[in-house]
Every structure is written in C-alpha cells, then in structure tokens.
Amino acid sequence: MMDDSAHSQHSRESQQTLNFTLNGEAMTLEVAPNAVLLDVLREQLHLGGTKKGCDHGQCGACTVHVDGQAMNSCLRLAVMCEGQHVTTVEGLAHDGELHPVQQSFLECDAYQCGYCTSGQMMSASALLADGRIGRDDASVKEAMSGNICRCGAYKNILEAIQQARLAYDATAERGTAGRQEGAA
Numbered sequence: 001m002m003d004d005s006a007h008s009q010h011s012r013e014s015q016q017t018l019n020f021t022l023n024g025e026a027m028t029l030e031v032a033p034n035a036v037l038l039d040v041l042r043e044q045l046h047l048g049g050t051k052k053g054c055d056h057g058q059c060g061a062c063t064v065h066v067d068g069q070a071m072n073s074c075l076r077l078a079v080m081c082e083g084q085h086v087t088t089v090e091g092l093a094h095d096g097e098l099h100p101v102q103q104s105f106l107e108c109d110a111y112q113c114g115y116c117t118s119g120q121m122m123s124a125s126a127l128l129a130d131g132r133i134g135r136d137d138a139s140v141k142e143a144m145s146g147n148i149c150r151c152g153a154y155k156n157i158l159e160a161i162q163q164a165r166l167a168y169d170a171t172a173e174r175g176t177a178g179r180q181e182g183a184a
C-alpha cells in the first residue's frame, strides 16, 4: 500500500500541464489527464456560471465556446484544450458591456429558474456568429435543440435570440461583438 507522501508524489506526477486561453487570458494549469473541462472550470477555477446538468452531453447546461464553437464542456477532456481559446459565460460580456444575447435575455425575460440560461446564451451567441445557420425561427430552433430548458422558456428564448440578432449585426459591423475566440 502507498504511504501518503508516495501517494501525493504519484498524484503530482500524474498531472498534466495545460496551456490555454480562458476568457481572453492565457493560463497554465496542472490538471488530471482524465479531468473534464466542466469540472476544471467549476471546481479548479471556481467559475460556477457553467452548469452541470446531465453530465452526459444531453442537456446543454455546460455549453462553452472552444475556438468560437459551442461545445458541451462535460464531454471534453480539459487536456484537449491545449492551445485553444475557451470562453465561458463569465467571458461573454466585452469591455463592461453585456453581449447582445445577455441583454436580450434580460429584456425578453428568457428564463425562469435560470439553470439552463448560461448554456442557452453560449449556444445562442455562437449561433449568431455562425453564418451557416439560417436566420429563420425554424433554423434557430434546430440549432438550439441541444439546449434543454426544463422550465419551458423556449418561446422567450427564441424571441431573445432573434432580438439579439439585430444588435449583434450592428455591433459585428463595428467589429465589437464579443471577444476574439481564435478560429471562429
């Protein structure tokens, strides 16, 4: 049986160095090779905005941006983010201004309990930046189908996204919509 000092040395040796950019800041972390991004964000970095729902890729509560793409952080090993740009809901506002999606979720009352809201906003903000997704309601609903809202706030969420699109288009023209996220 391993004694305590041997055990802690073994733990240190099994850590892996991760270099990535989080919400615009370069950082280096020691993480377990099997640690998922969601747990690193919440437990190691104490960023509680990204929520854990199903922990199995089925609810979207844990959505973050990786190089500008919306992804379920519960399905991604943290070490896979080496060299990548990760944005959480804490990094969505820019220069003290809410992202258009945050502003419109507020104005359209697009939440009830709020548990799904950060994931909804991360998917919605990625959707607005993705020119491949149609602008009509059906295309938006399809693109948002991975984000479950148990409170059933879908109608207001859709309204908020379409309202945010107007502001997003205007800020995108000025080149100020959201932070730069690498490949997006």
Ligand code: FES
Binding pocket: 051, 052, 053, 054, 055, 056, 057, 058, 059, 060, 061, 062, 063, 072, 073, 074, 075
């Ligand atoms: S917690 Fe990741 S998809 Fe549900």
Ligand code: FES
Binding pocket: 110, 111, 112, 113, 114, 115, 116, 117, 148, 149, 150, 151, 152, 153
């Ligand atoms: S607002 Fe409650 S789960 Fe969506």
